[in-house]
Amino acid sequence: MNTPRATRRALLVGSLLLLAGAAQAETSTQDAIAEYREMFGDDNPAELWQSRGEALWHTARGPKQANLTACDLGLGPGVIEGAYAQLPRWFDDTQQVQDLETRLVSCVTTLQGIPREEFLKVKFGDGEKKSELEALTAYVVAASRGKPIALPMQHPAEQAAYALGKAAFSYRAGPHDFACATCHGDAGKRIRLQELPQLTTAAGAREAYTHWPAYRISQGELRTMEWRLQDCFRQQRLPQLKFGSEVAIGLTMFLAKNAEGGTLAAPGIKR
Amino acid sequence: MISLRLPGVLAASLLAVSLPLYAAETAPDAAAAMQRSFEAKKQAGMDRLQQDEVQTLCTRYTTATLPAEAASRIQQASLATVKPPSDGQYLGDYKAGEKIAQTGTGLQSSDDPAKPNGGNCYACHQLASSELAYGTLGPSLQHYGKLRGQSPEMLALAWRKLYNAQADVPCSNMPRFGHQKILTEQQLKDVMAFLFDPASPVNQ
Numbered sequence: 001m002n003t004p005r006a007t008r009r010a011l012l013v014g015s016l017l018l019l020a021g022a023a024q025a026e027t028s029t030q031d032a033i034a035e036y037r038e039m040f041g042d043d044n045p046a047e048l049w050q051s052r053g054e055a056l057w058h059t060a061r062g063p064k065q066a067n068l069t070a071c072d073l074g075l076g077p078g079v080i081e082g083a084y085a086q087l088p089r090w091f092d093d094t095q096q097v098q099d100l101e102t103r104l105v106s107c108v109t110t111l112q113g114i115p116r117e118e119f120l121k122v123k124f125g126d127g128e129k130k131s132e133l134e135a136l137t138a139y140v141v142a143a144s145r146g147k148p149i150a151l152p153m154q155h156p157a158e159q160a161a162y163a164l165g166k167a168a169f170s171y172r173a174g175p176h177d178f179a180c181a182t183c184h185g186d187a188g189k190r191i192r193l194q195e196l197p198q199l200t201t202a203a204g205a206r207e208a209y210t211h212w213p214a215y216r217i218s219q220g221e222l223r224t225m226e227w228r229l230q231d232c233f234r235q236q237r238l239p240q241l242k243f244g245s246e247v248a249i250g251l252t253m254f255l256a257k258n259a260e261g262g263t264l265a266a267p268g269i270k271r
Numbered sequence: 272m273i274s275l276r277l278p279g280v281l282a283a284s285l286l287a288v289s290l291p292l293y294a295a296e297t298a299p300d301a302a303a304a305m306q307r308s309f310e311a312k313k314q315a316g317m318d319r320l321q322q323d324e325v326q327t328l329c330t331r332y333t334t335a336t337l338p339a340e341a342a343s344r345i346q347q348a349s350l351a352t353v354k355p356p357s358d359g360q361y362l363g364d365y366k367a368g369e370k371i372a373q374t375g376t377g378l379q380s381s382d383d384p385a386k387p388n389g390g391n392c393y394a395c396h397q398l399a400s401s402e403l404a405y406g407t408l409g410p411s412l413q414h415y416g417k418l419r420g421q422s423p424e425m426l427a428l429a430w431r432k433l434y435n436a437q438a439d440v441p442c443s444n445m446p447r448f449g450h451q452k453i454l455t456e457q458q459l460k461d462v463m464a465f466l467f468d469p470a471s472p473v474n475q
């Protein structure tokens with residue numbers, strides 16, 4: 001990986017850390033991230049995940065020795081351009097509302113014959129432990145850059161998912177009585193210096209949703225929407241949100257629908 | 272006789288309207304879907320998804336939309352939970368209180384249960400003027416004691432807010448630090464001192 005690009009990246013990360021350290025008090029996190037984005041230009045570390053995902057997409061693997069080019073993400077087999085902008089959605093073959101990540105699991109298991117548990121062994125990457133799911137997600141998401149979010153929302157199950165997501169968003173529980181709405185229900189609030197998007201409004205939902213999945217600077221990892229949601233619930237002091245669960249899909253639907261019309265710029269860069 | 276029967280009908284329909292307030296229903300099957308969608312992880316057990324009455328009502332309503340009847344019910348029930356300090360002393364060590372205000376960990380599945388919980392006051396409130404990394408979800412508490420003094424009423428009010436904020440503001444976003452045993456009695460006293468002690472950075 002010792003390409004000039006990787007070296008430049010390392011230098012940039014280093015200078016960001018210095019910058020963050022020196023200017024802790026005066027510079028807000030947002031300013032630091034803006035500066036970081038500027039230094040990178042179009043050079044987002046998420047590209048590493050995208051290219052790994054692209055290779056995975058085209059490689060014949062699993063018991064069926066198939067690649068994923070027949071995977072139907074809602075716009076027909078193999079069509080990835082714009083597919084993410086219309087997810088989550090209902091799929092007739094699985095009889096489920098699926099987000100991108102659960103849909104990718106369906107494709108891997110049915111087309112390649114790789115068992116779900118094996119594919120999901122590393123759902124969320126951690127340093128040397130790379131996640132194939134995150135790489136594939138980054139690849140597909142990047143193919144919707146510049147597309148407006150537009151969900152089909154015709155099927156009753158899609159509407160039910162939205163309604164559940166809306167209810168889950170306000171569900172107060174746990175020792176701290178927190179709900180998603182506690183932090184993301186009002187405009188112009190922040191935790192410490194971190195600005196909080198008001199996810200119930202189009203403006204707030206767009207600001208957040210259009211940049212996820214994202215490369216997370218503080219973790220050096222690309223993180224998906226499923227990761228983001230389960231981490232929110234960890235901070236709410238609630239148990240572990242299950243991957244692909246009703247609430248995970250419902251909340252994604254709620255956020256995506258609220259963000260409708262927003263232009264996708266994911267994978268983004270987050271603190 | 273119609274005029275006599277009308278109030279009865281009205282009363283019946285009012286009762287029917289007010290009943291769901293106290294039923295454990297949040298939205299169509301949201302509670303059941305939550306149960307299906309989570310799994311226990313370390314100290315964060317599934318019991319944490321079970322809502323008490325305050326959580327149920329405050330899921331359906333905000334402070335602004337909560338019906339008056341439910342508001343006073345929450346306030347009275349919450350007031351009854353507040354235990355004053357066992358030795359009558361409200362103020363502990365402000366330096367320990369400052370540390371609690373700065374600490375955001377505690378009770379997350381990722382936290383060490385052997386370590387004391389933080390209060391994470393700075394996540395939502397401005398406190399000491401010197402700490403610029405404060406949140407704005409709650410009101411500013413800068414110069415808290417300097418502005419209010421240390422009358423018994425003021426100390427009791429602040430203690431109540433820390434112990435169970437629902438007693439004063441039904442459906443407040445603030446955690447019930449005493450009632451839910453997030454902080455110990457001694458920790459609550461230390462936070463009180465952080466707010467009230469004239470030497471505390473909050474009052475500089």
